[in-house]
Amino acid sequence: xxxxxxxxxxxxxxxxxxxxxxxxxxxxxxxxxxxxxxxxxxxxxxxxxxxxxxxxxxxxxxxxxxxxxxxxxxxxxxxxxxxxxxxxxxxxxxxxxxxxxxxxxxxxxxxxxxxxxxxxxxxxxxxxxxxxxxxxxxxxxxxxxxxxxxxxxxxxxxxxxxxxxxxxxxxxxxxxxxxxxxxxxxxxxxxxxxxxxxxxxxxxxxxxxxxxxxxxxxxxxxxxxxxxxxxxxxxxxxxxxxxxxxxxxxxxxxxxxxxxxxxxxxxxxxxxxxxxxxxxxxxxx
Amino acid sequence: xxxxxxxxxxxxxxxxxxxxxxxxxxxxxxxxxxxxxxxxxxxxxxxxxxxxxxxxxxxxxxxxxxxxxxxxxxxxxxxxxxxxxxxxxxxxxxxxxxxxxxxxxxxxxxxxxxxxxxxxxxxxxxxxxxxxxxxxxxxxxxxxxxxxxxxxxxxxxxxxxxxxxxxxxxxxxxxxxxxxxxxxxxxxxxxxxxxxxxxxxxxxxxxxxxxxxxxxxxxxxxxxxxxxxxxxxxxxxxxxxxxxxxxxxxxxxxxxxxxxxxxxxxxxxxxxxxxxxxxxxxxxxxxxxxxxxxxxxxxxxxxxxxxxxxxxxxxxxxxxxxxxxxxxxxx
Numbered sequence: 272x273x274x275x276x277x278x279x280x281x282x283x284x285x286x287x288x289x290x291x292x293x294x295x296x297x298x299x300x301x302x303x304x305x306x307x308x309x310x311x312x313x314x315x316x317x318x319x320x321x322x323x324x325x326x327x328x329x330x331x332x333x334x335x336x337x338x339x340x341x342x343x344x345x346x347x348x349x350x351x352x353x354x355x356x357x358x359x360x361x362x363x364x365x366x367x368x369x370x371x372x373x374x375x376x377x378x379x380x381x382x383x384x385x386x387x388x389x390x391x392x393x394x395x396x397x398x399x400x401x402x403x404x405x406x407x408x409x410x411x412x413x414x415x416x417x418x419x420x421x422x423x424x425x426x427x428x429x430x431x432x433x434x435x436x437x438x439x440x441x442x443x444x445x446x447x448x449x450x451x452x453x454x455x456x457x458x459x460x461x462x463x464x465x466x467x468x469x470x471x472x473x474x475x476x477x478x479x480x481x482x483x484x485x486x487x488x489x490x491x492x493x494x495x496x497x498x499x500x501x502x503x504x505x506x507x508x509x510x511x512x513x514x515x516x517x518x519x520x521x522x523x524x525x526x527x528x529x530x531x532x533x534x535x536x537x538x539x540x541x542x543x544x545x546x547x548x549x550x551x552x553x554x555x556x
Numbered sequence: 557x558x559x560x561x562x563x564x565x566x567x568x569x570x571x572x573x574x575x576x577x578x579x580x581x582x583x584x585x586x587x588x589x590x591x592x593x594x595x596x597x598x599x600x601x602x603x604x605x606x607x608x609x610x611x612x613x614x615x616x617x618x619x620x621x622x623x624x625x626x627x628x629x630x631x632x633x634x635x636x637x638x639x640x641x642x643x644x645x646x647x648x649x650x651x652x653x654x655x656x657x658x659x660x661x662x663x664x665x666x667x668x669x670x671x672x673x674x675x676x677x678x679x680x681x682x683x684x685x686x687x688x689x690x691x692x693x694x695x696x697x698x699x700x701x702x703x704x705x706x707x708x709x710x711x712x713x714x715x716x717x718x719x720x721x722x723x724x725x726x727x728x729x730x731x732x733x734x735x736x737x738x739x740x741x742x743x744x745x746x747x748x749x750x751x752x753x754x755x756x757x758x759x760x761x762x763x764x765x766x767x768x769x770x771x772x773x774x775x776x777x778x779x780x781x782x783x784x785x786x787x788x789x790x791x792x793x794x795x796x797x798x799x800x801x802x803x804x805x806x807x808x809x810x811x812x813x814x815x816x817x818x819x820x821x822x823x824x825x826x827x828x829x830x831x832x833x834x835x836x837x838x839x840x841x842x843x844x845x846x847x848x849x850x851x852x853x854x855x856x857x858x859x860x861x862x863x864x865x866x867x868x869x870x871x872x873x874x875x876x877x878x879x880x881x882x883x884x885x886x887x
Contacts, residue, residue: 542683543680
């Protein structure tokens, strides 16, 4: 049971970070390998606020998300925008270059070591039920992720903004024709995606650690979530993250010899049989 | 091709060796005499050049996007390394075995890769490479895991030339293999097969109408690219007599893409020139500030993607077009 719980918690964390990617990759059709870099920025902002400025943890989380979103918007307006119409290869190369630069920059400012993070007292400790030990922080993580999943689902499928976004993605020309400001929608969406990455990165410091190698270490996981869940589908990302989290934790616990092999194998098999993912809206372009 | 009769002279002329190319192939000889102390680096350049060439075949010519090309490099390296550490130290047969093993893997994975579109291909190639990385990481008894594979003993090349400490034999060995494989690749891309690949990249829908079996062609070139990468890996293993786990890493695949784009994909010389520029820059920059050279690397790539999509080769081609003597009838 505890393993299942830990699996769910790590799946939720994964969801939190990769749902942002699902938004940019899935809805805007931009292969953004630099997503992990945004998560890393969020993590560093959070750690810096916490350790150097003494901001409380709960306040530093939204600040991390906002700072990351700001970075995201600046980059979107200056660079990403030029590549919306480019081939996937160009987008991959472009985002790899961002990853390289962000890794070096973080190493320059913070050094290569792991960043320490001390949680506030009320998030430490465990809740013990018969047969189940739950870390309070993990519980907190699960609750936050569920709230965000619900909010996002509402946002995309239930609001005017969501409708405009879907219209802009499906047919930018027609959307422009009916008076939707497509550029603004894309900028906002990108900001949303990076804010989620920043939030996820900040919350993940405790479980994933934080060092300049972060973007490369975990980007594969984020991509897997989006690829398996079906790009652009929030429910899909949630289900995929949960599967991935549970399989990963259980696999590492029961059969440590094979490590992460299972995940990659599952992903490849998945993609071969359902290239559009579990809940894909349509096959990738 | 507006004329009704098919004029093949254009195609034939492409196949002819131009003077500039002969000059290019004097560079390895020149390098040998100019930098006798840096032969190890030069060998690395030759090997990476071959590796980059293999990616160029599948990406630049056939248009298959791969984020996991290191898989084949690594498999070739381990194949040759394991052979050598288990007493089969003959280099050429080692290369051959590595090529066959990687080609087999390439063929099998090509069946998976070719099913999807760009994005799926990215993920599948990446997934395959990561799987192999995990396998190599965990099978410590066979591969040495994180510590790397050691204890290789190479027999002299052709029974004549020992692999010496300075790396003279290794250098010539790598350069000659590179030249031979380059020459074959050059033949290939100018053959009808190579032209059909270009056609597939430019217009997938049209090629079946012209009678070209798209999937079979792509599978063939993917397998070939895998074999090339395997040979490059094997060369690496044999010349350094060590296989590190990072031969399979994501970084290596990503870096290779970068090198190819730097040089200009879709041109065989682009792959080689990209490697030369990249490796030299790496050498110089990482000497200057070892930790942050990646930053400049990223910045460079950014500039290339945004402003100079065809890389160094495109720049050269534009420059050459201004000088009629050099262009030698190129378009």
